[in-house]
Amino acid sequence: MKFLFLLFTFAAVSTSALADAGHGQPQKNEPEPSRTIDIQAGSMWFDSDELQIEPGTTVRFRIENVAMIPHEFAIGSSRMQQMHREMMQQGGDHHGAGDNGNMMSGHHDGMMDHGESQSAAVTIAPGETETLIWTAPDQGDVIEYACFLPGHYEAGMKGTVTLNSNS
Known part of the structure; x- marks a missing residue:
């Protein structure tokens, strides 16, 4: 019985790891990044x-x-950022935090699942570097990036993206 339990656990973990292989990299239907921006947090x-x-x-960030x-x-329209911020303030489990409080799941499954394809977020452990692929919208809303872990946004961890055809 222990053997079956271990086999099932190994299979589940392996499947999750394989499913996330290449995460943050462009998929076949996503365009290749034409620009890389390095940011320090x-x-x-x-x-x-x-x-x-x-x-x-x-x-590619x-x-x-x-x-x-x-x-x-986290990057996206001001409307999407507000939704994400409110969810985080309410203790949302968007980061994969479990009962142990571990919030270091890495990626937020690439895109925030709020029905907007141009919002994305990633969690970065201390001393680590993460990559995030994002496509700027063709027009429209104010774009913001921020850290919404408790207290970080309020302390100033935020910025804006100006959509400029001369970038």
Whole structure:
């Protein structure tokens, strides 16, 4: 019986690991990033509080957490960011946090599941670097990026993206 339990557990873990292989990399139906932006996340700051990106551009963000605490990098319209912020303030389990409080699941399954394809988020462990692929919208809303872990946004971990055809 123990053998079957161990076999089932191994199969479940292996399947999850294989399903996430290449996560953060463009899938076959996603465009290849034409630009890479490196961002550092420190003790309650991002090293840039404004980015300029050409509309429709697919960007590879490499976010390095140089702090001793976890951070997140979430990007999307101001409306989507507000929804994500409210969910995080209510103790949402969007990060994969379980009963043990471990919030270091890595990615938020790439896209936030709020019906908007141009929102994405990733959680970055202390001392780690994560990659996030995102495509800027062709037009429209104000785009923001932020860390919504409790207290981080309020401390200033946020920035804006200006959609600019001369980026």
